[in-house]
Amino acid sequence: MNTDILIIGGGIIGLACAVELKLRGENVTVLCRNFTEAAGHAAAGMLAPDAENIAHEAMLTLSKRSLYLYPEWVGKLEELTGLNTGYWPCGIVAPVSQKPSNHSQSPGYWLDKATIEQYQQGLGSDIVGGWWYAENGQVNNQALIQVLRSAAESLGIEFQDGVNVEAILQQQSQIMGVQTNKGLFHAGHYILAAGAWSNQLLPLPVRPCKGQMLRLRVPGIVQEIPLTRVLYGENVYIVPRKDGSIIVGATVEEVGFTPNNTAAGIQNLLNHCTRLYPSLADYSLEEMWWGFRPATPDELPILGESYCQNLTMATGHYRNGVLLAPVTAKLLADLIVSQKPDPLLSHFHYSRFEHSPVPNIPFTHSANFTDSKANNSYLKFPEFNQIDSELKIGHKVFHSRLMTGTGKYRSMGEMQASINASGCQIVTVAVRRVQTNAPGHEGLAESLDWGKIWMLPNTAGCQTAQEAIRVARLGREMAKLLGQEDNNFVKLEVIPDPKYLLPDPIGTLEAAEQLVKEGFAVLPYINADPILAKRLEEVGCATVMPLAAPIGSGQGLKTSANIQIIIENSKIPVVVDAGIGSPSEAAQAMELGADALLINSAIALAQNAPAMAYAMKLATAAGRMAYLSGRMPIKEYASASSPTTGTITSL
């Protein structure tokens, strides 16, 4: 799909940019993984550059400019949509419980105890005075984000919710496209506005900072809303809306993307807000929620140019993204459409983090799956070998997309060298064979470094569901004994047929259901049957592992049509297992869109097993990269590679 400007992220920032760019004549598409998860819904909507005590000069200028843009900006949006944003320049009172020593530093007006009571009756008894910020105010951010989305839709902006950008494809300082769960998208220009999740796409030092919030309601018997100004306390803020609801926020928690409200978080908010304004204790508690602020190390946003000519940054707005939306949209539209970079942008350039380590946060994709000299330096934008996301199976994340086995090698040394050369991080081990010290498996458990390699115990040799369940439990114990306490993986094989080694679909489903209930991450080996694959996904399997051809046959990708259907429909990783005979077949399976491969015989039985392991590693990576890059369409006729216009004709 082609569009002029493609925006990754449909929160307040992505939408504000989309609307501004569209109004300046650009064709805009917004891709959003999940509209409801945007921090824009979770915020309090304070427009508070003064109350927030912003010390950084450029940030204060940016915030003030945005605040002054607000009335006209929301006016335009309201006119476009006929909807109300709840913009309310109500002023902010910031009560304090200790008198400050120096009044001249503050941008606000000092109110003594008697005066602050006139501004706001009913404050807690420990309040000794406070500041009045007449120019600060609020917007109903939940209304605003909906208004922005309606405005975008009424202007003809394509807003695609449920589209997850999985990788940004880059070539020589140009973004070539984005890989998503709905295919490839291309545009002339791209904007990264993925909020707290930006670090999953590019190695930016943006991390989530969780905030919990709650809503109270003024009792019906109270005639007039008792609060008409935002109260910005020392540990809590109280934001009254015109409809009688009262927003209370917010915790500031460094817990990664841990979801949900907690008893401690809500208790903290309730304690502080009832201390600041005691009558709130009688108000009804209507709702609680949480969100993730996109935080940066210096708490300033990342705006403007990037390392790629056609990628603009609009992320890291931390506590002030609602406030900064209009100015972000304006400055970035000036930059992209009119090529007029505002000098202010230089303070928010990505390069200030050149030497900052990228935060290691839960669910981060470091975008590197090869053994290349991965460098976490922020400036190193992903090159070809770094555009992929990691492979996530169950609770584990892997860089390598090739899994191998341990059987059929001529010696233990050859096996060790091959596993090493394959770069794999997952090795499957037949529990029964190890337990019985079957030929070729003596001392196997001790021969690999299980500190580096994740064991995938398999139930090879089991003919029924019951046997497989029993062996899976043994496998879990085996992994524990080898130091992998949290290893709950099992490669489920239920194979009653000794000639073709084809798995029993009914027994596999039955065993999978039981093992999932027991807390296993189940990776079932199956025939390439799309319906079975779906059923296994529905019962909670961690992957599906359809066969390319019978185990050990080396026949190659015989089941590609069905594997393609499985890939198309699967929400869990699809690992093509068994029958791959050569690197070209491995690449072919990855080009189809498989998430990973399991290859054993083709490596172990090659004349030079370690060299073949290395070839398989390269083929797996090449196939994956080709898949991410988008193959050219096949054409019926030739089409000249060099331009056909401007050729010299003979007179």
Ligand SMILES: Cc1cc2nc3c(=O)[nH]c(=O)nc-3n(C[C@H](O)[C@H](O)[C@H](O)COP(=O)(O)OP(=O)(O)OC[C@H]3O[C@@H](n4cnc5c(N)ncnc54)[C@H](O)[C@@H]3O)c2cc1C
């Ligand atoms: C509790 C709380 C209170 C706050 N209070 C205020 C306040 O009073 N005033 C203020 O100015 N600011 C406030 N903020 C901050 C403000 O909400 C944020 O700075 C702002 O919403 C960030 O906007 P954004 O568009 O960058 O990110 P978000 O609003 O988080 O939107 C990002 C969007 O990108 C999508 N996305 C992410 N990754 C991908 C991907 N790979 N592919 C496709 N889509 C993707 C997400 O699904 C999401 O919808 C608060 C924030 C919180 C959490």
Ligand SMILES: CC(=O)[C@@H](O)[C@H](O)COP(=O)(O)O
């Ligand atoms: C080791 C293992 O689990 C094999 O059963 C797997 O199915 C790989 O098959 P190939 O040996 O054909 O690669």
